[in-house]
Amino acid sequence: xxxxxxxxxxxxxxxxxxxxxxxxxxxxxxxxxxxxxxxxxxxxxxxxxxxxxxxxxxxxxxxxxxxxxxxxxxxxxxxxxxxxxxxxxxxxxxxxxxxxxxxxxxxxxxxxxxxxxxxxxxxxxxxxxxxxxxxxxxxxxxxxxxxxxxxxxxxxxxxxxxxxxxxxxxxxxxxxxxxxxxxxxxxxxxxxxxxxxxxxxxxxxxxxxxxxxxxxxxxxxxxxxxxxxxxxxxxxxxxxxxxxxxxx
Amino acid sequence: xxxxxxxxxxxxxxxxxxxxxxxxxxxxxxxxxxxxxxxxxxxxxxxxxxxxxxxxxxxxxxxxxxxxxxxxxxxxxxxxxxxxxxxxxxxxxxxxxxxxxxxxxxxxxxxxxxxxxxxxxxxxxxxxxxxxxxxxxxxxxxxxxxxxxxxxxxxxxxxxxxxxxxxxxxxxxxxxxxxxxxxxxxxxxxxxxxxxxxxxxxxxxxxxxxxxxxxxxxxxxxxxxxxxxxxxxxxxxxxxxxxxxxxxxxxxxxxxxxxxxxxxxxxxxxxxxxxxxxxxxxxxxxxxxxxxxxxxxxxxxxxxxxxxxxxxxxxxxxxxxxxxxxxxxxxxxxxxxx
Numbered sequence: 001x002x003x004x005x006x007x008x009x010x011x012x013x014x015x016x017x018x019x020x021x022x023x024x025x026x027x028x029x030x031x032x033x034x035x036x037x038x039x040x041x042x043x044x045x046x047x048x049x050x051x052x053x054x055x056x057x058x059x060x061x062x063x064x065x066x067x068x069x070x071x072x073x074x075x076x077x078x079x080x081x082x083x084x085x086x087x088x089x090x091x092x093x094x095x096x097x098x099x100x101x102x103x104x105x106x107x108x109x110x111x112x113x114x115x116x117x118x119x120x121x122x123x124x125x126x127x128x129x130x131x132x133x134x135x136x137x138x139x140x141x142x143x144x145x146x147x148x149x150x151x152x153x154x155x156x157x158x159x160x161x162x163x164x165x166x167x168x169x170x171x172x173x174x175x176x177x178x179x180x181x182x183x184x185x186x187x188x189x190x191x192x193x194x195x196x197x198x199x200x201x202x203x204x205x206x207x208x209x210x211x212x213x214x215x216x217x218x219x220x221x222x223x224x225x226x227x228x229x230x231x232x233x234x235x236x237x238x239x240x241x242x243x244x245x246x247x248x
Numbered sequence: 249x250x251x252x253x254x255x256x257x258x259x260x261x262x263x264x265x266x267x268x269x270x271x272x273x274x275x276x277x278x279x280x281x282x283x284x285x286x287x288x289x290x291x292x293x294x295x296x297x298x299x300x301x302x303x304x305x306x307x308x309x310x311x312x313x314x315x316x317x318x319x320x321x322x323x324x325x326x327x328x329x330x331x332x333x334x335x336x337x338x339x340x341x342x343x344x345x346x347x348x349x350x351x352x353x354x355x356x357x358x359x360x361x362x363x364x365x366x367x368x369x370x371x372x373x374x375x376x377x378x379x380x381x382x383x384x385x386x387x388x389x390x391x392x393x394x395x396x397x398x399x400x401x402x403x404x405x406x407x408x409x410x411x412x413x414x415x416x417x418x419x420x421x422x423x424x425x426x427x428x429x430x431x432x433x434x435x436x437x438x439x440x441x442x443x444x445x446x447x448x449x450x451x452x453x454x455x456x457x458x459x460x461x462x463x464x465x466x467x468x469x470x471x472x473x474x475x476x477x478x479x480x481x482x483x484x485x486x487x488x489x490x491x492x493x494x495x496x497x498x499x500x501x502x503x504x505x506x507x508x509x510x511x512x513x514x515x516x517x518x519x520x521x522x523x524x525x526x527x528x529x530x531x532x533x534x535x536x537x538x539x540x541x542x543x544x545x546x547x548x549x550x551x552x553x554x555x556x557x558x559x560x561x562x563x564x565x566x567x568x569x570x571x572x573x574x575x576x577x578x579x580x581x582x583x584x585x586x
Contacts, residue, residue, distance in 0.1 A: 056496040071496055071543060138290045140355060144469045148452035148459050161543040171550050172543030223548040226454040 035114040039197035042080070042093065043247070044105040046073065048207050053101060058163060058170070062210035066218050068164040068173070070206065073101030074145065075158035077202070078130065080122040085191070088115035096126055098141050109200065116193050120244045122202070124177075124184040125157025131180055147178040151226070154178060158238075160209065166219045173218050175209065176225040177234050184238035190245060198248040208241035209234060276403035278303050283354075285426050288434060288465050292354055292421070298370060298414045300421060303401040306585070308419025311412065313584040316391065321382035328376075328416075329584065335577050337508035338423060345484065346519040351507050351576070354421045358470050361501045361517045362491050369420050373413035383412055425507050425576040426465075433570070434465070440570060446560075447567025456531075456554060456564055458506075460544050467506035467571060473542040474499035476535030476552060477516060487517065489540075498540040510569045511577065524565045532556045 046053040048060045048070075058069040078095035082088075091113065099105050125131070131154035136142040145156045160175040177184070188202070210216040214233040224230040278301035283292060294300060311317055312328045331347050332338040338350035348361065359365040359372040377383045385407045388394045399405040401415060432438035440448065450456035452464075461469050472488040474497075481489070481499045488497035501517045515521040521530065535545055535552040545552055556564070576582070 056494055069496075134288065138288060140290050140357075140466070140470065143290060143466065144463055144471075146459075146463055150449050150452045151454070163539065163543060166550070170539040171537075172541060172546035174543050174546070219550070222546055222550055227548070 036111045037114045037194050037197055038111045040109040040112045040194070041199045042097070042107040042109050043199045043201045044077070044097070044099050045201060045203045046101050047203055047205050049205060053206065055102065058165065060207065062164075062207055062218070063212070063215045064210065064217050064219075066164045066166065068162055068210075068218065070101070070160070070162040072159055072161040073099075073206070074141075074156070075099050075124060075160070076126050076145070076155070078123045078126055080120060080202070082112075082120050082200070083118040084115075085118040086116045088113055088117055091117075096130060096136070098139075098145070100141070106199075112194050112200075114194050114196075116191065118191050119187070119189040120202075121188065122186045122242065124186050124238050124241075126155055126183075128180045128183075131155055131157075131178075131183075152179045154180070157183060158234075160206065164218045164222070171218075171222060173222040174225065175234055177231050177238075178225070179228075179231070181228065182231040182235045184235045184241075186239055186242045188242050188244040190243050192244060192246040194246055196248050198246060201245050201247050203243050203245070205241050205243070209237050211237060212240070213237065276399075278401065281305055281422075283421065283424055285424060286431060286435060286465070289426065290355055290466070293368070294421065295368065295370060298417060300418055301401065303397075304415055304418040305422045307397045307401045308415040308417070308422075309582075310397065310585050311416055312419050313586055316387060316394075317383055317412075318381045319387045320384040323381055334579075334583055335511075337425070337511045337573075337577060339512045341514060341519075343519065346514060346517055348502075348504055349508060349512050350420060350423050351425045352423070352466060352505055354424065355466055356468075356470055358472070358502055362488050363472060363502055364491055369417040370413060373416040373420070374409070376416065377409050377413045383409060385409060385412065388412070423582065425573040427575045428507070428573040429570040430567075431465070431573070441566070443563050443566045444570050445567075447563035447565070450556070450560055450564045451567055454547075455560070456556070457544070457547070458564075461503040462506050467509075468503045470503070472497060472500040472502055473544070474501075474538065474540045475531070476537065476541050476545055477520070477530070479536040479538050481538075485518070496540050499538065500540065500542070506568060506571050508572055508576070510572050524568055525561065528556070528561050528564055532561060 053070060055070055058067050060068050062068055076096045076098055078097065080093040080095060082091040084090045093109065097107055130136065133146065133149055133153040136155065142155065145159070147154045147156055155178065157177045158175070162173060163170050164173050210218070213236055216233060216237065221227070221230045224234060281300040281302050283300065285292070315325050315327045317328070318324050318326050331340050331342070332350050333340050336349070339347045345361070353359070353369060357366060365372045365375045388407045394407060395405040398407050398411055402411050404411070429438060429440070433440050451458040461471070461473055463469060474487070478485055478499055481487070486498055488500040489495065510524065513522060515524070515527045521527045532554045535541070537552055541552070547554070
């Protein structure tokens with residue numbers, strides 16, 4: 001027992017010695033404090049190519065040549081990662097952020113480390129941990145985004161609906177994405193600089209959902225829920241549907 | 249410390265006094281009332297200036313059942329309960345515009361078939377008091393009982409339209425249905441039959457696609473949809489369009505909750521369907537395309553039919569009947585106080 005105590009005391013003394021040496025070591029200066037910018041927000045905007053989204057008008061044309069309108073747009077963003085460069089670190093905004101295209105979609109971020117960022121990545125939807133039935137708070141928004149248990153459970157990642165013209169006839173389309181296999185991982189390679197209080201702006205180009213790498217055909221794929229193939233195409237197209245910038 | 253209990257008593261007394269002073273001259277004693285829905289319901293959003301109290305709810309209940317509310321107004325002689333009977337989930341079968349049931353409206357943001365009123369229960373009750381019933385508060389003020397009930401509920405015997413609306417809002421918040429067979433299934437205290445389970449699978453999958461507008465647990469998404477009842481629209485059938493003027497809203501109506509749906513025939517805004525079987529058949533084969541048809545009504549392949557067989561339709565109706573909450577329609581605390 002005495003021997004054990006001796007070992008413990010020695011270990012404790014050693015630990016003190018090591019930590020105190022490190023603290024006073026002139027060869028390892030404390031890192032310079034990273035300047036921070038307060039009063040920052042996250043703003044989500046919606047466009048059809050370069051035109052701000054207007055609901056309910058059959059005025060847009062997609063890559064397949066179909067004219068279309070937008071009547072509903074709801075989705076989640078999570079794990080928004082601002083990619084650090086030249087001294088800044090990666091910064092993760094876990095979310096999830098529920099977005100409704102008819103709302104303001106401005107979220108308080110508080111203080112952000114200032115500096116240059118190489119771009120960002122984000123999930124259009126939810127992580128596997130979040131995407132489980134009843135895992136999100138029971139708000140009316142989350143309840144309406146539920147993905148039924150018989151169809152795999154969790155939540156819709158996105159509901160994007162409207163009308164389109166097919167050979168002169170107006171029809172409905174419903175681009176719904178859900179299930180972990182179909183989670184879009186969005187990349188935004190645009191560098192930006194956080195210099196003063198302002199807005200991190202994510203811009204969602206809805207026409208990209210129909211464009212590439214898959215030219216999406218609404219006439220044969222007007223309803224995606226239940227089709228892993230169609231949801232897979234939408235997943236791939238959504239990967240490049242966002243860009244990012246900073247607006248002082 | 250020789251007298252710790254005495255010191256504690258003095259401390260508590262001073263605190264209480266201070267709180268009463270902070271509350272001001274309007275402070276009065278009321279009994280808080282808690283509504284505790286199952287865990288899968290959304291949190292109730294109760295405005296800070298109209299907390300639920302037993303006194304407020306009881307006053308609202310009395311006003312709901314009392315024709316005095318309509319005295320000297322366009323609906324003289326009628327009470328809320330004239331068109332909202334507890335045994336039919338606070339609805340009644342009528343000809344013409346169907347009467348929406350008063351159930352779980354605490355979670356609603358859009359009211360009436362066209363969403364004429366938006367906001368919370370206080371907002372829609374202001375509409376009911378000021379525009380629908382055109383309540384004459386002087387009649388209530390002259391009543392032998394009401395001034396005292398208002399004083400108990402709100403600390404002021406002077407009756408205002410706003411106080412009437414607040415009392416009614418508390419009562420409507422109390423009209424919560426959470427004990428249907430389907431609720432008990434969700435809480436693992438009762439099993440559904442094989443037929444009901446089959447119907448549930450149809451409801452909760454693309455086979456029936458009911459869940460998008462009637463999701464669990466509220467069984468409404470609180471939004472407006474043109475479900476293809478008509479191909480063209482005139483008069484009241486224009487629906488939400490009459491409020492917004494937006495052509496996309498032509499023929500769109502609020503998705504009603506399916507809570508107690510088996511009790512609230514006839515169905516649709518104009519009561520055109522007498523049975524749930526007729527409703528299911530509409531979705532199955534009767535949807536009329538139009539430019540404002542809700543996109544969700546167009547199924548894969550651009551068809552507007554569900555193509556359910558007879559057994560599937562019967563199973564779906566059996567599942568809809570599990571939304572009936574017998575406790576809600578028989579609870580004496582929700583019945584008339586007269």
